[in-house]
Amino acid sequence: MATAVTRAMILAAGRGERLRPLTDHVPKPLLEVAGKSLIARHLESLAAAGIRDVVINIGHLGDAIMRALGPDWQGLRIHYSDERAGRLETGGALVRALPLLGNSPFLLVNGDICTDFPWAQICQPSPARAHLVLVPNPMQHPQGDFALSAGMVALAGEERHTYAGIARLDPELFRDFPEQSAPLAPWLRQWIAAGLVEGNLYQGKWIDVGTPERLSAARRDCAATSHGL
Numbered sequence: 001m002a003t004a005v006t007r008a009m010i011l012a013a014g015r016g017e018r019l020r021p022l023t024d025h026v027p028k029p030l031l032e033v034a035g036k037s038l039i040a041r042h043l044e045s046l047a048a049a050g051i052r053d054v055v056i057n058i059g060h061l062g063d064a065i066m067r068a069l070g071p072d073w074q075g076l077r078i079h080y081s082d083e084r085a086g087r088l089e090t091g092g093a094l095v096r097a098l099p100l101l102g103n104s105p106f107l108l109v110n111g112d113i114c115t116d117f118p119w120a121q122i123c124q125p126s127p128a129r130a131h132l133v134l135v136p137n138p139m140q141h142p143q144g145d146f147a148l149s150a151g152m153v154a155l156a157g158e159e160r161h162t163y164a165g166i167a168r169l170d171p172e173l174f175r176d177f178p179e180q181s182a183p184l185a186p187w188l189r190q191w192i193a194a195g196l197v198e199g200n201l202y203q204g205k206w207i208d209v210g211t212p213e214r215l216s217a218a219r220r221d222c223a224a225t226s227h228g229l
Helices: 038-048 062-069 090-101 185-193 212-226
Strands: 007-012 053-058 076-082 106-110 113-115 130-135 146-149 152-154 160-169 197-201 206-208
Touching: 007 038, 007 090, 038 053, 038 062, 038 076, 038 106, 038 113, 053 062, 053 090, 062 076, 076 090, 113 160, 113 212, 130 146, 130 185, 146 197, 185 197, 206 212
Parallel strands: 007 053, 007 106, 053 076, 130 197
Antiparallel strands: 106 160, 113 206, 130 160, 146 152, 146 160, 152 197
C-alpha cells in the first residue's frame, strides 16, 4: 500500500560556474535570499510538509554545507551522499543515494531554485511511479521541456512547460541503473513515454537561481514578499 512521503533529496553538489566568483567560496545552495540560504528555505518548506529525513548530495565546497546544517537541522535528520571525489550528474547522484532514500517514494528538489511550492501537494500516496512539477517557461528556457495531458506528463503537445526541478520519484525506477555519472533527463523521457509520470503546472513563485541576474531577481522577489508587498 502506498504511504505518504517522509523523505526528500536536495541536489546540492554543483559548482555553480555561472555564479562565479560568488561560488568560488560559497556553495550555491548556501547563497542567501532575503536573509535565508536557498537550502534552508527548502528545508523549512519540506519540514512543514511532513518530511522527516533529507538526503543532500555534496560535491563542490561540500564541507561548508555539512558545517552549516550538521546531522540534525531543526528536527530534520540530514544524511549526506558524498560526491566530493567526483561529482555525478543527477541520475548517477540518485543511484548513489538510493541506500539513504529507502524503499518508498521520495521528493526531489534542485538546490538552486527559489520557490514557494507547497510540497504537501505531492506528498500523498499515488499510483503513479513519478510526479513532475512543471512551471511556465522562463525567459532563459522558452521552448519548455514537456507537455501535460489529462494529468500525465507527455513528451509532445501544443503547450510545453519547463521542468521545475521538483519531483516525487519511486526509488524502484532506479534499481537497474549502475552507479555512474549519468543525466536524469533521458530516464525521465523513457518513463514519460511508458506512461509512468503524472504532473502538474505550478504558477506560483519559482526562480532558477543560475546566474547573478536571477539571484538578484530572487532576492528582490523574496524581500518584497517578506515585507507583505
